[in-house]
Amino acid sequence: xxxxxxxxxxxxxxxxxxxxxxxxxxxxxxxxxxxxxxxxxxxxxxxxxxxxxxxxxxxxxxxxxxxxxxxxxxxxxxxxxxxxxxxxxxxxxxxxxxxxxxxxxxxxxxxxxxxxxxxxxxxxxxxxxxxxxxxxxxxxxxxxxxxxxxxxxxxxxxxxxxxxxxxxxxxxxxxxxxxxxxxxxxxxxxxxxxxxxxxxxxxxxxxxxxxxxxxxxxxxxxxxxxxxxxxxxxxxxxxxxxxxxxxxxxxxxxxxxxxxxxxxxxxxxxxxxxxxxxxxxxxxxxxx
Amino acid sequence: xxxxxxxxxxxxxxxxxxxxxxxxxxxxxxxxxxxxxxxxxxxxxxxxxxxxxxxxxxxxxxxxxxxxxxxxxxxxxxxxxxxxxxxxxxxxxxxxxxxxxxxxxxxxxxxxxxxxxxxxxxxxxxxxxxxxxxxxxxxxxxxxxxxxxxxxxxxxxxxxxxxxxxxxxxxxxxxxxxxxxxxxxxxxxxxxxxxxxxxxxxxxxxxxxxxxxxxxxxxxxxxxxxxxxxxxxxxxxxxxxxxxxxxxxxxxxxxxxxxxxxxxxxxxxxxxxxxxxxxxxxxxxxxxxxxxxxxxxxxxxxxxxxxxxxxxxxxxxxxxxxxxxxxxxxxx
Numbered sequence: 001x002x003x004x005x006x007x008x009x010x011x012x013x014x015x016x017x018x019x020x021x022x023x024x025x026x027x028x029x030x031x032x033x034x035x036x037x038x039x040x041x042x043x044x045x046x047x048x049x050x051x052x053x054x055x056x057x058x059x060x061x062x063x064x065x066x067x068x069x070x071x072x073x074x075x076x077x078x079x080x081x082x083x084x085x086x087x088x089x090x091x092x093x094x095x096x097x098x099x100x101x102x103x104x105x106x107x108x109x110x111x112x113x114x115x116x117x118x119x120x121x122x123x124x125x126x127x128x129x130x131x132x133x134x135x136x137x138x139x140x141x142x143x144x145x146x147x148x149x150x151x152x153x154x155x156x157x158x159x160x161x162x163x164x165x166x167x168x169x170x171x172x173x174x175x176x177x178x179x180x181x182x183x184x185x186x187x188x189x190x191x192x193x194x195x196x197x198x199x200x201x202x203x204x205x206x207x208x209x210x211x212x213x214x215x216x217x218x219x220x221x222x223x224x225x226x227x228x229x230x231x232x233x234x235x236x237x238x239x240x241x242x243x244x245x246x247x248x249x250x251x252x253x254x255x256x257x258x259x260x261x262x263x264x265x266x267x268x269x270x271x272x273x274x275x276x277x278x279x280x281x282x283x284x285x286x287x288x
Numbered sequence: 289x290x291x292x293x294x295x296x297x298x299x300x301x302x303x304x305x306x307x308x309x310x311x312x313x314x315x316x317x318x319x320x321x322x323x324x325x326x327x328x329x330x331x332x333x334x335x336x337x338x339x340x341x342x343x344x345x346x347x348x349x350x351x352x353x354x355x356x357x358x359x360x361x362x363x364x365x366x367x368x369x370x371x372x373x374x375x376x377x378x379x380x381x382x383x384x385x386x387x388x389x390x391x392x393x394x395x396x397x398x399x400x401x402x403x404x405x406x407x408x409x410x411x412x413x414x415x416x417x418x419x420x421x422x423x424x425x426x427x428x429x430x431x432x433x434x435x436x437x438x439x440x441x442x443x444x445x446x447x448x449x450x451x452x453x454x455x456x457x458x459x460x461x462x463x464x465x466x467x468x469x470x471x472x473x474x475x476x477x478x479x480x481x482x483x484x485x486x487x488x489x490x491x492x493x494x495x496x497x498x499x500x501x502x503x504x505x506x507x508x509x510x511x512x513x514x515x516x517x518x519x520x521x522x523x524x525x526x527x528x529x530x531x532x533x534x535x536x537x538x539x540x541x542x543x544x545x546x547x548x549x550x551x552x553x554x555x556x557x558x559x560x561x562x563x564x565x566x567x568x569x570x571x572x573x574x575x576x577x578x579x580x581x582x583x584x585x586x587x588x589x590x591x592x593x594x595x596x597x598x599x600x601x602x603x604x605x606x607x608x609x610x611x612x613x614x615x616x617x618x619x620x
Binding site for chain 1: 345347367392399400403404407410414435529532536568572575584587
């Protein structure tokens with residue numbers, strides 16, 4: 001095993017994981033909502049990117065916003081349908097509804113895009129960088145840079161802008177926010193639209209690394225869970241470092257032990273976290 | 289109605305149910321659908337206890353279903369055991385798995401509990417698909433037909449398997465009925481609806497949840513056990529989301545805490561898929577949409593919808609009948 005190569009793989013994977021999970025982190029931290037259709041939204045983002053590039057023949061730079069737009073639409077529709085449940089904070093029903101949406105997306109994507117695997121090629125994924133015996137693609141570089149920029153902008157928006165303040169207020173106390181004249185419904189719809197856009201962006205950047213299938217999305221969900229648990233609920237910075245840690249863990253586990261069981265291993269890490277410090281996790285906002 | 293008469297009526301209806309597939313034409317397709325409805329209904333009842341009574345969502349019930357099926361397949365093909373022994377094995381394994389999962393998640397509530405159970409289901413699928421011991425991606429083939437020599441039963445076809453499936457369904461229905469009247473069943477509802485009152489009444493919510501988890505897992509596993517004989521092979525596809533969505537939809541479709549709710553729910557979904565199918569992908573969209581629509585717009589399920597329609601009709605009728613609303617309606 002080449003240590004430096006695995007380190008690079010781990011860092012790239014880590015940024016991919018952080019980006020995949022960020023929608024959920026914000027959803028949970030800002031709106032105290034969950035989305036079990038997250039993995040299927042990732043799948044949809046990847047397929048919209050693929051369709052735009054290889055079927056419509058449009059440039060990758062057009063495909064990325066197209067995928068994000070599709071993500072926004074799906075997120076908005078989803079939240080629109082379950083708005084009453086959200087206002088009642090009926091998390092049990094919300095979980096099942098989002099799971100149902102994921103299943104619908106899965107069926108719809110198979111109907112539209114077919115059930116065969118596809119390769120999502122971008123102009124950057126074909127450009128290799130060799131550095132001694134180390135290897136990565138420009139797609140990997142773009143992914144890391146985009147993730148870092150995305151996290152910096154997001155952190156700034158949540159902490160220092162009016163939009164961020166409003167969202168945080170709704171998360172803290174929805175009835176009070178309502179009294180303060182904030183349109184709570186709009187915030188919920190906005191947060192879900194953001195979740196859709198974020199996961200679609202992640203898909204457009206990460207999916208070129210592996211073949212894509214309409215049945216995929218489950219590994220991404222586990223990754224998201226682990227990042228959210230490790231990083232602390234709703235913590236943007238926490239989920240960045242958790243993503244990075246998970247990426248490194250996955251790269252080394254895959255190289256040293258077995259690539260087939262990386263998801264299972266990541267899951268065991270999460271269980272260990274939950275058992276070792278259940279109080280810390282259970283006491284976090286949103287886990288009521 | 290006198291209790292004896294009531295019992296006789298229930299027994300008569302239950303006995304009549306055995307002949308339902310024959311009355312519906314008795315073709316192979318009808319028997320297949322009937323067997324699958326019975327098996328999937330049993331599967332759904334396991335989850336029904338958790339969702340309807342306890343008010344939480346376990347997404348790991350596909351794992352118990354798969355454990356039941358894999359236990360039957362492994363014990364039958366590798367050790368040559370008969371259905372009774374494999375059922376015992378399936379139940380023991382499911383209880384052990386539920387105990388481990390239940391203890392680990394004991395302190396987790398609501399969505400964290402669901403999140404972990406969902407993760408368990410996803411990870412179980414990757415393990416089942418990769419572990420050679422469980423047959424890997426090929427699964428396990430060549431499960432012998434369901435045979436009970438003392439009863440002279442050898443089920444080569446779905447028609448021959450139907451009495452077994454129906455029997456399992458009746459046992460499950462009885463179990464659900466007894467559970468809802470039991471102390472544990474009452475405790476579950478109290479924990480669900482009023483946790484503080486439950487604690488004050490000396491009920492430990494965590495203990496109750498663990499007990500119900502241990503009771504519900506073998507029910508779903510028993511369904512998996514029979515499904516293995518029905519299909520004569522098992523593979524990692526048992527852990528697919530389909531079974532989870534099917535379970536959840538059947539539990540919420542008709543209405544919660546109704547004894548026959550999940551059975552009717554499963555039957556509606558299976559009849560649509562077997563006899564009025566629009567193709568696999570569209571069926572997926574239909575099933576997922578039904579789940580979404582029921583939860584988002586019909587919190588009381590079809591029964592709740594029926595009730596509000598009846599109430600609406602009655603109110604209309606009353607307002608037409610007399611311009612002065614009577615005292616009762618004002619009070620409503």
